Amino acid sequence: MNDDAPQDRNSWDQDPQTTDDSSLSRRSVLRTTAGAVGVAGTGLGLGALGSGSASAAEHPADSEALSVPARRGATMAGVRFDRRSTVRVGIVGLGNRGGSMIDLFLAVDGVRVVAVCDPVKDKAERAAAKVTAAGQPAPAVYTKGEDDYANLCARGDIDFVYVATPWDFHFEMARTAMLNGKHVGVECPIALRLDQLWELVDLSERTRRHCMQLENCCYGRNEMRVLRMAHAGLFGDLLHGAGAYNHDLRGLMFDPDYYEGPWRRLWHTRLRGDLYPNHGFGPVSNYMDVNRGDRAVSITSVGTPSLGLAAYRKEHMPAGDASWKETYIESDRTISLVQTAKGRVIRLEHDVSTPHPYSRINSLGGTKGVFEDYPERIYLEPDHSNDEWADFGAYADWDHWLWKEHSDPPGGHGGMDYMMVFRLMQCMRLGLAPDFDVYDAATWTAPVPLSHLSIKAKGAPQQIPDFTRGEWRKARSGVDSDRPTE
Template sequence: MSQRSNVTRREFGRRATASVLMTGVGLARGAQKTAVLPRPLKVGWVGTGGRGTGLLNNALKIEPGLQVTKVCDCNKAAATRAAEIITKHGLPAPKLFTDGDWAWQKMLQAGSLDAVIIATPWKWHTPMAVAAMNAGITPAVEVPCALTSEECWQLVDISEKTGVECMMLENWSFRPDNLALLNMVRAGLFGTIVHVHCAHSHNCVDHWFFDAQTGADRWPAEYLVRFNRDQYPTHSVGPVLSWCDINCGDRFTSISSAATDSLGINDMFKRRFGADHPSATRRYAQGDIVTSTLRTEKGRTVIINYDMQLPRPYDNRWMLQGTRGVYSEERNAIHLAGRSSTPHGWDPFPPYEQQYKHSWSTQSPVGGHGGADGVELRVFFEAVRDRRPLPLDVYDSVTMSAIVDLSGQSIAKNGQPVPFPDFTRGKWRTTQPKFAVDPLFAKQ
């Protein structure tokens, strides 16, 4: 949605709670999964800024006959541009909802939607997704889907109560390299997975948190002032969930996090805008680097780095280690016991990526991030249309997102471990892996 918003936190909380009550409880979608929808999908779009518009362009390319019938943004000009994109694809003009920050309530109450895409600033994600589920509409919400443990539980409770599923749009779970690696893991090439390292190493202070030209705050900047935590863990940990069978055979049990001091933001402003810029001396709560260690029920460890405030090229630094081998995304290489060319050397990963290419990756890429944006939307729409389970369910979505709040809790306790909630309420013990299951590469 537009970056312009004058809603206070108190008013936001009051109105968000009211929206949950106003929408009422819709029919459980689980009770409707008896047949494929006999018509094109009807989808609503909330948020038509840069990310929302990019997703819209991708969706119109990959889903023939998709009907985007409602568009909402408090910035009328942005919503109008989105409507023009839709009509240029030969589709009817959508109904626009642009009357302030809460116009989405009217859109979701209007009915006749199968799904809604939510691509707004973070604070709106949970209330919008909750309202959608209560209205019987399947939400696909941008990352993270929740900012607090309470919001995570709210999403789980409403999904279970209504029978309506909710999927977070974690596109890195759908990257071709990560899907190929998943096929290799499931084929047993790495043996038993023991440890994974991951990171979101992406300098965002010079263009995303702040305006690139003036240094003025953009909407995410307030979180750097107010909080010290892993603000953006889902791109790091998203693929790790499937590699480690989290929520379907294993689960996170605790998290311990530590943060460095905050130095990089002030230094960037001094270099780019001068020592007199207000942000050159402003106090930021957010440490430059956050390191979190998660333990699982089966004794695995997962290390996650938040690294978004220092000068550096982009990197996710995935490393997966098992009893029979190791994969390094940084090296784009693997080593497999008994298979690699030398006892202590690396072999290139691309030949393995080609051999174990996932069926989702065989179509021509659509959208950014190596086609991952297109794949996640395609499989979401297919699941809603065919009345099948979503590829990433509400439990996966909140497990990734809960790291935001839990890492902050641990940092505030000087790195003491914090228990990780079991959002599945024990179902992880009997749930079978379902994300991106590619039968050709299942372990024999």
């Protein structure tokens, strides 16, 4: 979750994906709106997700074969990190998200921030000052343009690269980190095309480096409690779940000082589907052991008309503002149904363009009852009766061991950010397998291109690739981990 803290303009914020049109500077893509004219526009239109062609029909996903390619390396499922006493971290992107997350890396014992990178020198220097204020040696600072992150990744004294930049950059930065022998964690979403997701899977297997979608919502207190209860059988046989990113971002997307230029709003000129499925999909996938005994098989999506951003612009933006050159095609609300190999159903929703309270839905149902969040409430047999919701707080004993040991964690989003950083760094220090891996990253992000294709096809189901290549059939641990004994 990356939308709560203000950030300065003209620095890397958080979140993802680069254009393949070599005639366009990636920075110019982020800083201008001149080409954003909807599906038919070049550069910033739908073709920006493919090879730069102007036609939506030429998007790579439209013709991509969904057969599973042969594995070119060994599986990364269950692969442990090399044990190390100190985890050396490089941070790329120091705006809204990265500028706050650096505090959490510095708060974890056994972690050293070795290098920081952002094209805005002031931001990088402020981050470096935080490192020295925490009693660590001054980090190397990389500020020489948009590609200086490659020099950070090439260093020999970094174990883990953390990427917190706009969506347009995530794929290439994750790729570069692994090619330089680094484990990498990326803010949501990790990429926005199926071919890129497959490339990250293949690179992780070939380089033997973990590539992780840093999905903080998997570490929310409610999510981790529901996870443990589900795995203990309190919900019976699991049947259905739901997750969402329903967050009114209209004001922020038109705020020139919040995001780096208009980059996030411009994605609403490119795709019709669920642009941000990870916060909802990740936790429910964990409940159902997706990639660890079950698999997401297909997705069917529908979307409303795209009216919200244009209506907001009409009411709030002056004539002549650059946003008036944009044509929005992103559905105001996208609703998707994911079917799993075991027949379960997961409902996903995305809506950042209309007025409504914040909700990730976070629901789980089975043969013995149901949990729903926002607000949190539960109904289980035989504990409850009379068709009345009960107090979820009564189940606090089911809190995950992380929340029992860190009951008042620092940082934002209710402590889930710290829990995610602490647990990942713990796994690296102790030589454990990460709680989630490149297969989870690809699965949780696949709804971005596939929901778009389903909406284009009037709700026709789209097959979700088996990124694990059959490994999903093997049960293994994930976020519902045992407390390690050091």
